[in-house]
Amino acid sequence: xxxxxxxxxxxxxxxxxxxxxxxxxxxxxxxxxxxxxxxxxxxxxxxxxxxxxxxxxxxxxxxxxxxxxxxx
Numbered sequence: 386x387x388x389x390x391x392x393x394x395x396x397x398x399x400x401x402x403x404x405x406x407x408x409x410x411x412x413x414x415x416x417x418x419x420x421x422x423x424x425x426x427x428x429x430x431x432x433x434x435x436x437x438x439x440x441x442x443x444x445x446x447x448x449x450x451x452x453x454x455x456x457x
Contacts, residue, residue, distance in 0.1 A: 393454025395429045401445045401452075402427075416440060 402412050402423075409423040416423075416437070425431040433441065442452045 394432070394452065395427050397452055397454050398423075398441065399427045401447065405445070415444065 402409070407415075409427070410420045413420045413423045418437075422431070426433055438449060438452060442449050445452065
């Protein structure tokens with residue numbers, strides 16, 4: 386299976402965060418994770434767990450497909 390960064394997740398996350406007017410640190414606080422983690426997700430250095438993806442999708446009110454950039 387492809388890594389999620391190949392499907393647009395880092396850019397989608399950054400775009401969604403910016404659209405909500407949040408900085409990385411603010412999003413990290415909301416999600417109870419670290420600034421470093423958010424930064425790594427947005428640069429494609431690391432990927433969130435399935436549980437974290439679900440939390441992100443709920444927070445941004447998007448589908449998982451929209452969050453990770455899958456087209457179907």
